[in-house]
Amino acid sequence: MRKIDKKSIVVWLLEDFQYFFIRIIFFGIIYYFFREYILVQKIIFLFSLYFTALFIRDLILDSLRYRNFRYLITEPNVYVHKGGLTIYHETIPIHRIQHVDIEQSVYARFFQLYSLTIYTAGLDHTIEYLSKEQAERWKTYIISLLVNMENKKDA
């Protein structure tokens, strides 16, 4: 099975830091306006503690996520293994795929990385992050498999 790009860890770290930063700013604003109320102070402290713990957890898990993330695209199925502590194995039959997208988030742009999203009629599955050549190659390959399947059905 193939691995994703190692720079994905940095992109994930930046995304985690962004979410953490926005939440801290939000609670900071609430604290600034309602700091006279002890109950509000305590609740904000509690939530800040919670989101800080989440952030630290994500920092630790991002390297595990990279280590566990594997994918394999074959003619019958797409196999994806991902997760930090809990590892998820997914099997997506090619004939269930509706379409494939390539996306690039803000932070991924700094490292020339792309995510490949596979859409079925029930859920979407993302392989992130890959280099542009890899993402384009896999997208073309999946679409060619879908087209071949359609042609076989028509024949």
Place this chain on the structure above:
Amino acid sequence: MHKKRDHIIEVLYLNYRTIKDNLYPILTLLLGFQGANYFYENVLKIGFFCGAFVLIIYSLLSWYCKVFSFDSNRIVVQEGIFVKRKQEISINRVKSVYISDSFVKRILRISNFHIELIGGREVSFVLKNKSISEIKHVIFCEFHYEKQKTFTNKITFFQCLLLATTSFRTFLAAISFTLTLTSLVLVQFKNWFKGENIILENKTTIESFKSIKDYSIDIWISLIPFSFGLFVITIIITSMYMYVRYQGLYIKKRKRHIQISYGLFVKKNFQIPLKEIRSICIIQPLWFQPFHYVQIKIDYIGMDQRINRDFFIHPIIKKNKAAEFIEQYIPFLKDEEITEKANITVLPDYLIKIIWKPALFLLFLYWYPVILYIVLVLPFLLSIGYLQWKHAGLKFNDKYIIHSNYHWLRATKRITLKKYIQHTGIGCSPINERRKVATYHYSVYSEAIREKYSCYGLNNQYKTDFLKYL
């Protein structure tokens, strides 16, 4: 193609729908402006008459501007007052048709004719029954319609009482009605009440709330039977609504579809194509469990999500008859016993998952007296966690997946056809690896785009088979 319009009676229903959807929120806002001294009374009166005039003109124009025509290949609909829309619907895009009517429309021999399209959209027309018959026989001849002559299922009063506990929205509407009625009765007969009469003095709302802490314990105790009485009246009103809604339940299986109709005043008639049925759900709400009743719901491709929320193929049936019912009407799906349930070793996980947030809240804020009331809720949450573990189960074969779970006071068993399963997956943490359990998850074909289900804590011996399921 001869162009038609909806029946003129539809203008009244357009008025009603516009009031229901727009005027109630506006009225609530206006009542807020009214103030304690009726300062804006004249302004509100003028505003009311202007609003009523605009509403009537809007309904007339909406009715007049909607024009449609049918032929053997397509339906053309033009509507819209300021922004005109024209739709051409190909007949082969029609997923299903159904008919509904109300008490007034039944007297006038007209009905609402609904057409459901691929993607969940719906188009409806208000026509004479004779016209609907002609359209159905000429254009929708595969959707064979037969007017039922006799009721095949009667809902008893006890079943209506049970059904009354299932719809929270209906219960809220009934309680609002009960409280309004009670306040009118109290105002009219206030001289009958003796004692301090704190409730009936001429106070503003804020003063009334502030004086609550002065009430003696006797008043609070006397409120208990009063509240119970209100609750009983609300349940009776909700039961009556459920009786009117589901009475006359008629189910008939035809070659390619199932016909279901119910309703005493507002009659609904559905025709569900068998080939579009994706899954069935056997639901057992909390109050159904001691009496061994269940509800059977169907999911099929193309159904409007608003209708699907309250639509049951059978609203209430004995649990031991559900399997027989499903075999009779939907033979390609079968209600089977789920042998693979969540392991006992994961019971603490279920309990911790539901209780950890309120417990954490309690731990950090225990010094604030109000927070201590969370302690009273903890046993209830623990029982929910236990029931979630007890009902968690999954079974799969080459035809369908059967998945049972418990979601906030409702036990659900979902049977989904294999061809609608989009992917399968397994999740396992290192701790669960040692306990030999895993999370099984799958997604299903859905017009909501994302529809995923998972079952935590099953034995991991089936994981290879489950990953190769499709």
